[in-house]
Amino acid sequence: MQWTLVIPLKPLSRAKSRLADTAADGVRPGLVLAFAQDTVAAGLACPGVVGVVVVTDDRRAGRELSALGARIVPDAPARGLNAALAHGAEAVRLIRPRAAVAALNADLPALRAEELERVLCAAAEFPRAFLADAAGVGTTLLAAGAGRELRPGFGPGSRVRHRASGAEELLLGGVDSVRQDVDTGDDLRAALALGVGPYTTAACAGLPAPGS
Numbered sequence: 001m002q003w004t005l006v007i008p009l010k011p012l013s014r015a016k017s018r019l020a021d022t023a024a025d026g027v028r029p030g031l032v033l034a035f036a037q038d039t040v041a042a043g044l045a046c047p048g049v050v051g052v053v054v055v056t057d058d059r060r061a062g063r064e065l066s067a068l069g070a071r072i073v074p075d076a077p078a079r080g081l082n083a084a085l086a087h088g089a090e091a092v093r094l095i096r097p098r099a100a101v102a103a104l105n106a107d108l109p110a111l112r113a114e115e116l117e118r119v120l121c122a123a124a125e126f127p128r129a130f131l132a133d134a135a136g137v138g139t140t141l142l143a144a145g146a147g148r149e150l151r152p153g154f155g156p157g158s159r160v161r162h163r164a165s166g167a168e169e170l171l172l173g174g175v176d177s178v179r180q181d182v183d184t185g186d187d188l189r190a191a192l193a194l195g196v197g198p199y200t201t202a203a204c205a206g207l208p209a210p211g212s
């Protein structure tokens with residue numbers, strides 16, 4: 001199965017507020033952009049991925065991520081994360097009505113293409129499927145096969161919501177890079193331990209050691 005990823009991204013100046021202790025206001029937007037660049041680059045490097053759509057109103061992010069090969073869709077609904085994801089999936093299916101779509105957070109700086117490939121192969125066995133985040137309470141990926149509505153229920157505690165929605169939980173091991181979202185300084189330290197991509201490596205060079 002060939003997947004189109006739908007990646008939501010808040011305006012950089014407002015994103016990742018929980019990283020304020022780790023990255024000051026002046027540098028946090030660049031760090032958030034770097035997370036998104038590493039996420040998009042790994043997504044595009046995944047053999048099962050035919051395209052990446054980023055739903056964002058941020059002009060700088062739009063420019064940089066489209067230079068990597070993503071298609072940028074404005075966050076026209078402006079009604080939060082799940083409305084943005086539903087809108088992105090619709091934009092994909094206006095062009096390819098039978099597209100399989102997978103929503104993926106933009107904060108996965110350690111994402112590895114081969115691990116994403118394993119998750120998408122597993123998701124292809126079900127009409128809808130999701131992967132829980134490293135903390136075990138949220139979700140990093142929600143997939144919907146051809147002809148299936150995405151029905152995103154992201155946000156705090158989304159793991160139980162996605163399970164209750166009938167999506168299959170993917171209980172795979174060895175896909176830590178797909179689970180490791182970064183909300184806090186501790187998350188960033190965990191992602192650095194897994195090994196982050198080149199954009200985040202460069203953006204972290206000027207930061208104090210996370211958690212110090």
Ligand SMILES: Nc1nc2c(ncn2[C@@H]2O[C@H](COP(=O)(O)OP(=O)(O)OP(=O)(O)O)[C@@H](O)[C@H]2O)c(=O)[nH]1
Nearest residue numbers: 008009010015016017018055075080081084105106
């Ligand atoms: N397009 C769009 N993306 C969103 C919106 N809200 C959240 N996101 C993105 O959804 C993903 C998951 O959101 P969070 O992990 O809560 O990120 P965040 O809102 O930047 O983080 P905090 O400020 O710490 O809550 C990230 O990629 C965000 O950039 C929204 O209203 N529109």
Ligand SMILES: C=C(OP(=O)(O)O)C(=O)O
Nearest residue numbers: 138139154155156158183
């Ligand atoms: C968006 C989510 O949560 P967080 O803000 O913790 O990344 C989620 O897990 O659905």
